[in-house]
Amino acid sequence: xxxxxxxxxxxxxxxxxxxxxxxxxxxxxxxxxxxxxxxxxxxxxxxxxxxxxxxxxxxxxxxxxxxxxxxxxxxxxxxxxxxxxxxxxxxxxxxxxxxxxxxxxxxxxxxxxxxxxxxxxxxxxxxxxxxxxxxxxxxxxxxxxxxxxxxxxxxxxxxxxxxxxxxxxxxxxxxxxxxxxxxxxxxxxxxxxxxxxxxxxxxxxxxxxxxxxxxxxxxxxxxxxxxxxxxxxxxxxxxxxxxxxxxxxxxxxxxxxxxxxxxxxxxxxxxxxxxxxxxxxxxxxxxxxxxxxxxxxxxxxxxxxxxxxx
Amino acid sequence: xxxxxxxxxxxxxxxxxxxxxxxxxxxxxxxxxxxxxxxxxxxxxxxxxxxxxxxxxxxxxxxxxxxxxxxxxxxxxxxxxxxxxxxxxxxxxxxxxxxxxxxxxxxxxxxxxxxxxxxxxxxxxxxxxxxxxxxxxxxxxxxxxxxxxxxxxxxxxxxxxxxxxxxxxxxxxxxxxxxxxxxxxxxxxxxxxxxxxxxxxxxxxxxxxxxxxxxxxxxxxxxxxxxxxxxxxxxxxxxxxxxxxxxxxxxxxxxxxxxxxxxxxxxxxxxxxxxxxxxxxxxxxxxxxxxxxxxxxxxxxxxxxxxxxxxxxxxxxxxxxxxxxxxxxxxxxxxxxxxxxxxxxxxxxxxxxxxxxxxxxxxxxxxxxxxxxxxxxxxxxxxxxxxxxxxxxxxxxxxxxx
Numbered sequence: 001x002x003x004x005x006x007x008x009x010x011x012x013x014x015x016x017x018x019x020x021x022x023x024x025x026x027x028x029x030x031x032x033x034x035x036x037x038x039x040x041x042x043x044x045x046x047x048x049x050x051x052x053x054x055x056x057x058x059x060x061x062x063x064x065x066x067x068x069x070x071x072x073x074x075x076x077x078x079x080x081x082x083x084x085x086x087x088x089x090x091x092x093x094x095x096x097x098x099x100x101x102x103x104x105x106x107x108x109x110x111x112x113x114x115x116x117x118x119x120x121x122x123x124x125x126x127x128x129x130x131x132x133x134x135x136x137x138x139x140x141x142x143x144x145x146x147x148x149x150x151x152x153x154x155x156x157x158x159x160x161x162x163x164x165x166x167x168x169x170x171x172x173x174x175x176x177x178x179x180x181x182x183x184x185x186x187x188x189x190x191x192x193x194x195x196x197x198x199x200x201x202x203x204x205x206x207x208x209x210x211x212x213x214x215x216x217x218x219x220x221x222x223x224x225x226x227x228x229x230x231x232x233x234x235x236x237x238x239x240x241x242x243x244x245x246x247x248x249x250x251x252x253x254x255x256x257x258x259x260x261x262x263x264x265x266x267x268x269x270x271x272x273x274x275x276x277x278x279x280x281x282x283x284x285x286x287x288x289x290x291x292x293x294x295x296x297x298x299x300x301x302x303x304x305x306x307x308x309x310x
Numbered sequence: 311x312x313x314x315x316x317x318x319x320x321x322x323x324x325x326x327x328x329x330x331x332x333x334x335x336x337x338x339x340x341x342x343x344x345x346x347x348x349x350x351x352x353x354x355x356x357x358x359x360x361x362x363x364x365x366x367x368x369x370x371x372x373x374x375x376x377x378x379x380x381x382x383x384x385x386x387x388x389x390x391x392x393x394x395x396x397x398x399x400x401x402x403x404x405x406x407x408x409x410x411x412x413x414x415x416x417x418x419x420x421x422x423x424x425x426x427x428x429x430x431x432x433x434x435x436x437x438x439x440x441x442x443x444x445x446x447x448x449x450x451x452x453x454x455x456x457x458x459x460x461x462x463x464x465x466x467x468x469x470x471x472x473x474x475x476x477x478x479x480x481x482x483x484x485x486x487x488x489x490x491x492x493x494x495x496x497x498x499x500x501x502x503x504x505x506x507x508x509x510x511x512x513x514x515x516x517x518x519x520x521x522x523x524x525x526x527x528x529x530x531x532x533x534x535x536x537x538x539x540x541x542x543x544x545x546x547x548x549x550x551x552x553x554x555x556x557x558x559x560x561x562x563x564x565x566x567x568x569x570x571x572x573x574x575x576x577x578x579x580x581x582x583x584x585x586x587x588x589x590x591x592x593x594x595x596x597x598x599x600x601x602x603x604x605x606x607x608x609x610x611x612x613x614x615x616x617x618x619x620x621x622x623x624x625x626x627x628x629x630x631x632x633x634x635x636x637x638x639x640x641x642x643x644x645x646x647x648x649x650x651x652x653x654x655x656x657x658x659x660x661x662x663x664x665x666x667x668x669x670x671x672x673x674x675x676x677x678x679x680x681x682x683x684x685x686x687x688x689x690x691x692x693x694x695x696x697x698x699x700x701x702x703x704x705x706x707x708x709x710x711x712x
Contacts, residue, residue, distance in 0.1 A: 037414040094352040101528030105579035225421035274436035283425025
């Protein structure tokens with residue numbers, strides 16, 4: 001591949017997409033096993049009111065207030081879901097449905113009421129992100145990777161996403177044993193002295209951080225897809241958590257790279273002129289991977305289920 | 311009062327059409343959603359609604375390719391129904407044939423179908439600017455250019471769903487509450503589940519135009535959850551959910567017509583959330599306020615009872631709430647000494663306690679003794695004769711000395 005085009009135009013989005021995918025897939029493994037898979041869905045919806053409120057307060061599109069707003073909104077959402085579930089004695093799925101739709105609606109309403117014509121802030125952007133536009137104009141080729149002047153012009157999403165991935169990776173590595181034990185046997189975890197409540201909350205917060213960071217760069221579709229599809233595919237491949245996490249990272253990377261390449265070059269192959277949405281394509285590829293794993297994966301059926309019976 | 315005008319359908323043809331259509335949709339969604347909620351599968355609707363997007367786009371592409379008007383609502387809705395059905399089949403296959411739990415399957419179907427839909431949306435955008443106008447409206451709903459024929463499609467769909475529910479309501483209720491029993495009764499549970507999902511799909515498809523595919527979930531879930539606060543009977547939950555849904559949708563649509571920049575879908579959702587929040591707080595029985603009142607009442611009874619027992623045994627009372635309660639009901643003076651009526655009530659309380667003790671030692675009274683909780687009046691458990699029998703064992707009443 002020619003460096004002069006590849007490095008400035010394709011390398012940053014590829015890396016950002018991959019980092020975002022893996023950062024979401026890692027906590028997704030635990031959420032999946034804990035039957036909390038839809039937390040990612042809820043978080044990605046409530047991020048919208050968070051950033052709109054942050055925009056209203058600061059009056060500008062700046063990264064950190066928006067990240068804080070989004071993170072704050074996810075915490076509010078989790079607290080509200082829990083409160084409604086307990087106060088109203090409502091099943092968690094319905095409580096979640098009530099909260100995230102309402103917050104999303106509030107976000108859309110706020111957005112419509114605000115004059116955002118001067119800035120790039122709309123619902124479509126929130127949903128699809130703008131992965132393709134994250135280009136690195138200062139780069140002229142592979143040599144730019146060692147050029148500090150050019151490196152300063154990297155899209156800021158790239159270091160941020162790398163940082164988020166690092167944070168998520170650290171969390172999962174440091175708390176590996178307690179996470180694993182409490183995911184599979186909460187009672188036993190409590191008996192050996194693991195604070196399962198705070199740990200569960202920390203997991204959700206980590207997921208929220210990954211989601212918020214990824215959301216900023218790539219939109220909420222990728223976030224939901226990457227929380228669920230790679231871990232679910234990996235679940236079909238193995239019965240061991242270590243291996244599953246490994247597979248999920250591989251699948252996430254594969255989806256990001258394949259999706260990006262297909263979105264950029266696929267339409268040209270079938271005679272269309274312009275690229276299609278990379279975020280949507282990455283989600284689609286992860287779905288295809290899941291379909292293949294669900295059909296042929298060695299561990300696709302429930303453990304102990306007799307073969308031949310659905 | 312623009313809002314009043316809007317509520318009274320005085321804001322012109324389009325606003326009237328939208329309000330009426332929304333109310334009908336709200337009723338249909340509330341009623342359908344109730345069965346989904348009672349079956350504990352509320353979020354399946356999220357997967358169904360997101361899965362409509364690729365169908366809308368494919369239908370648009372096909373209709374445009376064959377030279378027709380890509381924006382024909384009936385055609386788009388047909389396409390969305392087909393792809394929602396495909397999404398449902400994927401969901402069922404994933405939950406039944408693989409080890410994935412339902413929530414993971416929902417998330418997978420939702421994100422992948424929606425992602426694919428977005429890919430198709432961008433394809434449509436690249437084919438020609440302007441022609442795709444309106445397709446984005448399916449994400450969040452757009453009522454601005456609603457035609458009479460669109461309203462007819464919505465009305466027909468909503469009415470059709472309601473008729474099907476009217477005929478299938480017993481089976482739907484039974485499956486929602488106890489699928490195992492329904493199986494034992496010989497009902498085709500899998501097919502009834504499919505019927506329920508088909509209804510959800512119909513409501514979703516019909517609602518795409520007004521509230522959009524991201525927010526239609528709210529119309530299916532929130533009214534049902536709201537109605538559940540007010541009654542314990544399933545048929546009333548269904549009816550109330552329909553009423554709440556219709557009220558929220560009508561009000562939301564009217565509000566949105568009353569001022570510019572107020573999108574219909576989000577307003578409908580926010581109005582139904584307001585109804586939900588009110589119910590959560592103030593519903594009798596299951597509401598938060600009712601629970602607080604119940605708790606306070608219980609606390610008072612416990613304190614009063616313990617205070618009376620302390621008075622009867624001549625023990626000093628230090629607890630402030632107990633003292634205050636005793637004083638307020640005229641059972642004790644400010645210094646904690648029992649009044650005449652206080653002495654009488656205390657003597658009775660102590661005597662009842664002694665009666666309960668005898669009762670609980672006697673195995674013949676097992677079931678009655680199990681009702682003892684420290685508060686229950688013994689007269690509600692035993693007849694006068696039985697109490698007299700116990701009194702013979704424990705002797706006559708004793709005076710409380712202070």
